[in-house]
Amino acid sequence: MLESSEFNHNLLDWYQSNKRTLPWRQTRDPYRIWLSEVMLQQTQVTTVIPYYEKFITKYPDIDSLAEADEEALLKDWEGLGYYNRIRNFHAAVKEVRDNYNSTVPERPETFFNLKGVGPYIGGAVQSIAFNHLLAAVDGNVLRVISRLDADGRDVARASVQKDIKKRIEEIIPLEAGDFNQALMELGATICTPRAPKCIMCPVQEHCEAYSRNIVSELPVKKKAKRKNEIYYNVYFILNDRNEILLRKQEGTLLQGMYELPKYDVDTSVESIEEDLQLSIDTSGRHVGSGKHVFTHQVWYMEGYVLHTRDRHPDFVPLEDVGGLPMSRAMQKIYEQFEVPAERM
DNA sequence: TAGTCGTGGTG
DNA sequence: TCACCAAGACT
Incomplete structure (x- = not known):
C-alpha cells in the first residue's frame, strides 16, 4: 500500500x-x-x-x-x-x-x-x-x-x-x-x-x-481479439465534366467522412449500377491497391476506374476533393489515382 | 460487460 | 512483420 x-x-x-x-x-x-x-x-x-x-x-x-x-x-x-x-x-x-x-x-x-x-x-x-x-x-x-x-x-x-x-x-x-x-x-x-x-x-x-x-x-490485460479482414473494390467513377463520385460514409465507422464508393469484392457491376442508380459505360482500369489497419478491422482495397455519362447528385469536381474530409484509409487508395491523373 | 471507434509509433 | 499501445468514451 x-x-x-x-x-x-x-x-x-x-x-x-x-x-x-x-x-x-x-x-x-x-x-x-x-x-x-x-x-x-x-x-x-x-x-x-x-x-x-x-x-x-x-x-x-x-x-x-x-x-x-x-x-x-x-x-x-x-x-x-x-x-x-x-x-x-x-x-x-x-x-x-x-x-x-x-x-x-x-x-x-x-x-x-x-x-x-x-x-x-x-x-x-x-x-x-x-x-x-x-x-x-x-x-x-x-x-x-x-x-x-x-x-x-x-x-x-x-x-x-x-x-x-x-x-x-x-x-x-x-x-x-x-x-x-x-x-x-x-x-x-x-x-x-x-x-x-x-x-x-x-x-x-x-x-x-x-x-x-x-x-x-503487470499490468494484466486480456489478449486482443483477432482483427476482421475485409476485401473491398473501390471505384473511381468519373463523368465527362472532370468530376468524381464521392459520398459521405454512413454507419458508425468513419461516419461523415467522404469516401469513394466501395463494395465487397464479389459485388457485380450490375449491382453497383443498381445501388448508385447510374449506368457504367467503360470500366476496368486498375489503379492500385491499399491496406489499412483499424483497431478491429483490416481493409484490403483494390481501386478501379469507371466512366459514366449519367448525372448524379454526388459528383464532385476533382479539384474540390482535397477540401473534403477523407479518412487515411481512403486517402491511401485515392493518392494512387491522383498522381497518374495529373500526368495525363 | 464487451465491442466499437483511427491512426501512428515501437520493439 | 506483427502485436501492442497511446494522457478513453460510448453503446
Missing part, C-alpha cells in the same frame, strides 16, 4: 525537477486543457501537437469553436482518428456557450454531463484547471498503480478502473493537477510498458511489484 505523505512527496519532487509539462497547461485555461485532453485520448503527444496548434489558432475560444461548421471541424480533425471525438466536443462546446455563458463549468457534476467527457477527461480538466481533488486515470496511471500495488486484476475492467480512481482520490494532495500529471509522466517515461526504468524510479521503495520482482508481469 502507498504511504501517502512520503509517496506524494517523492513523486511531486521528482515531477518538479523533471517535468515536461505541455505548454498550454501552464495557462490553466480550461478550454485549452479540455481541447488537448480530447485530442490526447488514445493518441500520442507528438501526434497531437500540430493538430492542437491548428485548432487553437482557428478556434481560440468556446465561441469560435461553437460557431464552426461541423464539416470544417471534421476536415481539420482529418487524420487524427476517432472522429466522434470532435463531434462530441463540438456539441459539448455549443452547450457551454448556450447554457453556461461560454464559461467551462467549474462544478464537476456539471462538467461530467457534457458530451465526450468521461472519467479521465473530467478528472484531468477539473484537477488541472480548477484544482479539484479528482483523479485522472489513463493507461499510464493504470499501469503505475497496478505495479505499485502488485494488483493482478484485469485493468481493462471498468470496476477495476473505478477502484484505482477511488484509491488515488484517497491520497491525492491539494496540488491535484500536478499530482495527476506526475503519475502520467511517471508512466510515460519511467514506468513504461516494456523495459521500465525501475532503477530511476522516484517511488521504487513504495512499489510492491518491484520488491516481488514481478514488474514485467
